Amino acid sequence: MSRPPLGATLEDGLNRRLVPFLRKRGWRPTTITYTGYGSPEKLRVLARALLTEDTGRTAADAGATEHELDEAQEAERGWRSFVTTPVAHLPIEVEIAGRTYPTRADRDGYLDLLVPDHGLTPGWHDVAVRAQGAAPATARVLVIGPETRFAVVSDIDDTVMVTRVPRPLVAAWNTFLRHTSSRQAVPGMAELFGHVQETRPGTPVLYLSTGAWNVVPALERFFRRTGLPSGPMLMTDWGPTNSGWFRSGQEHKRMSLRRLLIDFPEITWLLVGDDGQHDPDIYSELAREHPDRVRAIAIRELSAGEHVLSHGTPQAMDGGRASTDGGRIVQDEQVPVVRAPDGFELWRRLEPYLTSS
Template sequence: MSSNRPFVAARLELWLDRRAEQLLRLFGWTERVITYPGYGIEDSARILGRIVLAPRWSDTQIGKAAEEFLRRRGWRNFVTAATVHSRYTIEFGDVTVSGSTDRGGYIDHRLRGHGCPVGWQTATITLGSGLEFGASVQIVPNDETFGVVSDLDDTVISTMLPRPLIAAWNSFFRTEAARQAVPGMAALYRQLLAKHPHAPLVYLSTGAWNTQGFLRRFLKRHGFPDGSMLMTDWGPTNTGWFRSGLEHKRASLLQLSIDFPQVRWILVGDDGQHDPEIYGDFAEAHPDRVRAVLIRRLNPTEQFLAHGTLEPIEPTRRRLHPGTPIIQAPDGRALASKLRDLPGVAD
């Protein structure tokens, strides 16, 4: 007989989070919002963020300086005290809505009729204490037909995922300044968006939301265009111990096709994990929504570090719709060069 109760690990995580929240509140920790860049069109918008607890001294100049120093070490990104089902109010343009976070403290709120103009706008998230936090939202024209979805790991940033020891070293111990960008990718994205200044750029990753602050600083430092982010939460789900990165990407692509009904996407990834399979499946199911698939080819050393073999996990032409162009190259410069040979793809 099936049960509608969440998976045991999810219930345990919720119990531990509640106990930790109660204890930290006794020590005077208060709520604050970590905002994530959202997106929308002229009719609707998606506001993203997370409500966490922080000590009162963290708002002082000394506290902010200490936090800035600590978060430059990768492990600091994963030390987060989330709230459970906290209330909030969002003001965005002509709309004011209220809601509550999920059990991980996350805000993922959709609203309609905001009336905000095209471009990067700011939504205000207000907590019960009266504290306000600004969340960036990219509003795209309703009739926009061009957009870019980009993977992050080993597509724009060299991480050598998912090998556990290497991933742990890169994520938890190396400083931000030691991380390297894939050559030419920032210039490629700027080129793709040059003719479409209001087009959506969405960074889609199986990485944890905890790292989004680092990633935004990394992207800015290396000259990548601003874009929204769709990431995942670490830990158990209502049905199992771990979240599926593949399902996260599949579901996100489908949701983006709904949220941007006119856009035909350029999908950018690498052949070290499952991007060719995921993008291929999406292009097969929705050939009219994909302009092209760009795959960064990892070199043999990167392939071995990524998954233990010298060959890509999936053949990059698997399941691709016959009318969907696919470009493969080792870096952004080579991808940009090949892209110029495909008329209409970047128009």
């Protein structure tokens, strides 16, 4: 058997020593739940087991409303989301529709449980997640019904939220130092998704990002504050893996998109991203391979200044290919591509393709 790389070995060793030390100082397991998704045939439940300091009294215990909790948490610096200690292999029970499914967290504390024949009807549901030694938690899940034929998958960074993530120093400032409430929404993106859902009622929106799972609670608050629709978020872990020091963000997106195509074989997708990273190439690749599964591609164009801050040059990473309205990915003109600097103009260019049969 091959040995895990040095990065994963060091991380595991640090956690093994840190967990008992923090437990002696009164830290206790807690469960962070993420929004899951699925079909009537199978459901994906997502969560993470972490050690957190036991303060003995939370804002919820004090009777704070959800809005007051959001305001208190928004005032925190972003780095607090990354000061965490996972609890590896912790026993966890998930209860769905009266049935209990025992499982364990993985080496990084993550729970990614696929439940067949779960018994939930299409729509939003709450499922119970009980980790050993932690207070019970509730995970939201979206069951997409068999009648759904159209859905949206969208990037987050610099697509719906201005973060300039590719540039390391700016990313560090936005992620670790700035208050989460200072993050800005890309103009018109909430309106774009609203128009899509009005045009095609019942359209689910899923988010696919190379960002870390740690920031999901902050992103959910950001979405509520800016009017972006709720939806499952498919993030990644920045730490070492069993194959290297860092995970590949591009491969994460490619694999997640292909999994969605497999999980929902009747759905065609609107792919939304930006030209500051690799979204145009990844989306184009998928459209060439599966032109019947991609209804359209919408790319938010960064300004020249944003491109310089993003990756050091004033041009898009794809060289500005298909930068005009009405561009196509494949020769038989099955997949339209639209580009614009904000959500308002993107919708104006997308609308004809989404309202036609």
